Amino acid sequence: MLPDNDTQFDASGQAWLDQLTARHRNDASRLLQILREMQERFGHIPQDAISRLAERLGIPRARIESVASFYSFLHLKPQGEYRVLFSDNITDRMLGNQALLEQMCQLLWLQPGKVSEDGLVSINTTSCTGMCDQGPALLINGRAITRLSHQRVQEIAQLIRNRTPMSDWPADFFHVGDNIRRGGLLLDNKLAYGEVLHTALAAGAQSIIDTVKASGLRGRGGAGFPTGLKWESCRKAQGSDHYVVCNADEGEPGTFKDRVLLTRQADLVFEGMTLCALAVGAKQGFLYLRGEYRYLLEPLRAVLQRRRDSNLLGESILGKSGFDFDIDIHLGAGAYICGEESALIESLEGKRGVPRNRPPFPVTHGYMQQPTAVDNVETFCQAALAVQMGADKYRAIGTEKSSGSKLISVSGDCAYPGIYEYPFGVSIREILQDCGAVNTRAVQVSGPSGVCVPESEFGRKLGFEDLPTAGAFMVFDDSRDLFEVARNFVHFFAHESCGFCTPCRVGTSMLKQTMDKIANGHGTQYDLNEVENLDRVLQTSSHCGLGRTACNPVLHTLKHFRPAYENKLKSLMFSPAFDLDGSLARARQMTGRDDAGAHLKETE
Amino acid sequence: MSKKLRVATTSLAGCFGCHMSFLDIDERLLALLDLVEFDRSPINDIKHCGPCDIGIIEGGVCNAENVHVLHEFRKNCKILIAIGACAINGGLPAQRNHLDLGSCLTEVYLTEPGLAHGHIPNDPELPLPLDKVHPLHEVVKIDYFIPGCPPSGDAIWKFLTDLIAGKTPELGHGLIKYD
Numbered sequence: 001m002l003p004d005n006d007t008q009f010d011a012s013g014q015a016w017l018d019q020l021t022a023r024h025r026n027d028a029s030r031l032l033q034i035l036r037e038m039q040e041r042f043g044h045i046p047q048d049a050i051s052r053l054a055e056r057l058g059i060p061r062a063r064i065e066s067v068a069s070f071y072s073f074l075h076l077k078p079q080g081e082y083r084v085l086f087s088d089n090i091t092d093r094m095l096g097n098q099a100l101l102e103q104m105c106q107l108l109w110l111q112p113g114k115v116s117e118d119g120l121v122s123i124n125t126t127s128c129t130g131m132c133d134q135g136p137a138l139l140i141n142g143r144a145i146t147r148l149s150h151q152r153v154q155e156i157a158q159l160i161r162n163r164t165p166m167s168d169w170p171a172d173f174f175h176v177g178d179n180i181r182r183g184g185l186l187l188d189n190k191l192a193y194g195e196v197l198h199t200a201l202a203a204g205a206q207s208i209i210d211t212v213k214a215s216g217l218r219g220r221g222g223a224g225f226p227t228g229l230k231w232e233s234c235r236k237a238q239g240s241d242h243y244v245v246c247n248a249d250e251g252e253p254g255t256f257k258d259r260v261l262l263t264r265q266a267d268l269v270f271e272g273m274t275l276c277a278l279a280v281g282a283k284q285g286f287l288y289l290r291g292e293y294r295y296l297l298e299p300l301r302a303v304l305q306r307r308r309d310s311n312l313l314g315e316s317i318l319g320k321s322g323f324d325f326d327i328d329i330h331l332g333a334g335a336y337i338c339g340e341e342s343a344l345i346e347s348l349e350g351k352r353g354v355p356r357n358r359p360p361f362p363v364t365h366g367y368m369q370q371p372t373a374v375d376n377v378e379t380f381c382q383a384a385l386a387v388q389m390g391a392d393k394y395r396a397i398g399t400e401k402s403s404g405s406k407l408i409s410v411s412g413d414c415a416y417p418g419i420y421e422y423p424f425g426v427s428i429r430e431i432l433q434d435c436g437a438v439n440t441r442a443v444q445v446s447g448p449s450g451v452c453v454p455e456s457e458f459g460r461k462l463g464f465e466d467l468p469t470a471g472a473f474m475v476f477d478d479s480r481d482l483f484e485v486a487r488n489f490v491h492f493f494a495h496e497s498c499g500f501c502t503p504c505r506v507g508t509s510m511l512k513q514t515m516d517k518i519a520n521g522h523g524t525q526y527d528l529n530e531v532e533n534l535d536r537v538l539q540t541s542s543h544c545g546l547g548r549t550a551c552n553p554v555l556h557t558l559k560h561f562r563p564a565y566e567n568k569l570k571s572l573m574f575s576p577a578f579d580l581d582g583s584l585a586r587a588r589q590m591t592g593r594d595d596a597g598a599h600l601k602e603t604e
Numbered sequence: 605m606s607k608k609l610r611v612a613t614t615s616l617a618g619c620f621g622c623h624m625s626f627l628d629i630d631e632r633l634l635a636l637l638d639l640v641e642f643d644r645s646p647i648n649d650i651k652h653c654g655p656c657d658i659g660i661i662e663g664g665v666c667n668a669e670n671v672h673v674l675h676e677f678r679k680n681c682k683i684l685i686a687i688g689a690c691a692i693n694g695g696l697p698a699q700r701n702h703l704d705l706g707s708c709l710t711e712v713y714l715t716e717p718g719l720a721h722g723h724i725p726n727d728p729e730l731p732l733p734l735d736k737v738h739p740l741h742e743v744v745k746i747d748y749f750i751p752g753c754p755p756s757g758d759a760i761w762k763f764l765t766d767l768i769a770g771k772t773p774e775l776g777h778g779l780i781k782y783d
Binding site for chain 2: 526573574576577578580583584585586587588589590591592593595597598600
């Protein structure tokens with residue numbers, strides 16, 4: 001049975017909480033992990049439990065509430081027993097998620113964003129859940145359900161109404177496909193567990209770094225920092241401990257390659273992390289897994305345990321004394337910003353995911369202010385491959401400045417969405433052909449913070465020379481309105497801004513309001529100018545990359561698809577943001593007036 | 605000496621705090637009067653605004669009359685300035701925005717005893733309230749914003765003297781406060 005909303009934080013709850021905190025050594029840096037488990041048990045974070053937790057961890061209540069209120073998947077107020085969150089990426093929208101959301105709301109008699117009166121269910125939207133190749137998708141109490149249809153929504157509503165425990169729901173609902181459409185170096189590798197580590201141990205730490213440097217490997221999270229250089233700096237940095245962190249907070253809408261890697265290549269990911277630990281001299285590693293991939297936690301833990309049992313993790317790995325390393329999995333709780341490495345580290349330390357000032361960079365002052373190598377899931381896999389193959393062979397793949405292969409997450413208007421692996425240097429046109437896309441108007445490369453590429457530029461190639469990418473590849477055909485695509489992305493950034501710096505917190509909201517004003521038919525040329533002014537403020541004064549890239553979708557679509565904006569404008573120089581006369585309607589109704597003074601013209 | 609600039613000011617859904625702050629320029633008001641003359645403003649009680657160079661408005665837009673006044677200012681002023689938190693964001697009056705207007709009116713005039721003899725006033729003399737309180741820039745184009753609650757007299761003085769001198773106004777260190 002699911003936890004009831006009326007669950008009192010009673011003696012058994014308290015005993016459970018005490019056990020939980022003891023398991024986390026009453027360590028305040030575990031706060032986020034503790035809160036996640038409380039959320040799972042109670043359905044929200046009960047007020048009484050916060051007081052108890054504050055006592056146990058020796059921190060003020062305010063700190064707990066500030067952390068709990070930061071993350072989307074943690075709730076300080078009771079939610080429905082069944083908490084339904086529809087993924088609201090543009091790809092979900094294109095597959096009709098809004099109609100499905102309305103349908104479910106009607107079936108269960110409630111409004112989006114509200115809890116039903118009997119406390120049974122709440123329905124809302126959330127940012128992209130990483131299921132774009134099998135959407136529309138949703139999360140119920142943190143579990144992903146894909147391939148929604150009217151039929152499936154009806155079945156879900158029925159199960160909820162009957163209060164069927166989720167463990168009894170059809171297993172097929174929770175099936176997440178891998179949809180690997182094109183393999184390569186990484187996806188087709190046949191390495192045995194531990195094979196890379198044997199090679200690496202024989203060569204030694206310095207040799208690993210030399211090989212990774214010589215391979216030309218660059219980070220696969222999008223920024224493309226040379227991996228060997230990062231590991232070398234981390235190794236050289238002074239500190240009492242060194243750490244390895246794998247960034248699996250794959251939050252960029254349209255990206256889902258890490259999900260597939262962690263499903264199909266978990267050993268290679270952990271092998272890459274262990275390799276990195278050997279190179280930088282780390283004893284502890286963390287995998288930061290986004291909350292949306294909660295269902296991967298148990299399988300991944302099983303893989304870790306198998307590796308410990310095979311002496312591929314733990315003490316004296318592969319019999320080499322002094323080579324001790326283990327990996328802990330931390331779960332996120334629905335915050336895109338935690339994909340930024342310094343925000344991720346803050347979150348790992350149990351705090352709000354607010355990006356740090358950089359420099360100092362994590363390689364010198366990372367987790368617990370100690371030298372930390374933070375890399376993307378795919379980067380660790382590629383590093384393992386590079387070490388196994390040797391630098392020259394690895395470098396021969398791809399292009400001069402972008403060696404190796406890249407996983408591309410293809411979604412949107414195409415026949416075969418899924419994961420495609422290509423050597424760097426592949427053109428947009430080639431990918432479009434392979435995925436069966438026709439009449440394509442534009443491709444959004446690397447997600448909302450990336451680049452919108454119009455048809456005239458489909459000859460451009462993926463790689464650090466031209467189009468760097470974290471892997472998202474969203475296809476829009478000629479039936480799509482690129483203004484609506486940009487508006488969806490702008491809403492995403494406004495929702496995901498961490499709120500720390502004013503330009504981003506306020507700027508992304510103003511951008512959202514202006515885009516909505518245009519969408520509602522109230523826009524003018526003035527508003528387009530305002531959008532451009534806002535973009536400038538965001539780009540020049542935001543604290544981190546989120547604010548700096550938040551305007552990219554608008555800038556790019558304005559550049560290539562300006563008429564999509566202009567045809568929504570009124571021809572006036574300026575028009576109010578809302579219907580003036582309409583906003584007197586309620587007062588007219590309440591007062592029974594309908595005289596001239598009870599009406600307003602838009603301009604005078 | 606060149607012609608004096610004409611300045612109009614008014615308060616919409618505001619508390620006149622920004623106007624009080626304006627008076628905090630103290631004896632500099634005399635220097636200002638060498639440069640400008642006042643059109644509609646609480647200083648002189650002129651009821652309607654004529655053609656002006658600068659219009660300064662405090663307060664947000666909460667009712668139909670506010671809309672008329674704002675339109676009058678926009679039509680007559682070459683440069684229109686929103687001054688203070690309410691004009692820029694809606695401020696305190698906008699706290700009613702999360703309530704339904706109907707339930708506000710019911711609460712005040714029907715539920716609570718002692719007001720309006722149990723009916724919601726419907727005299728055409730009274731401006732109808734909008735369902736939400738809006739910042740000025742959602743109703744007309746605004747050229748400049750002076751933030752603050754209220755902005756200090758020094759900030760207002762700096763802003764106006766810059767503007768009158770034909771410079772892009774800049775509120776430097778200490779003239780904008782964030783708390």
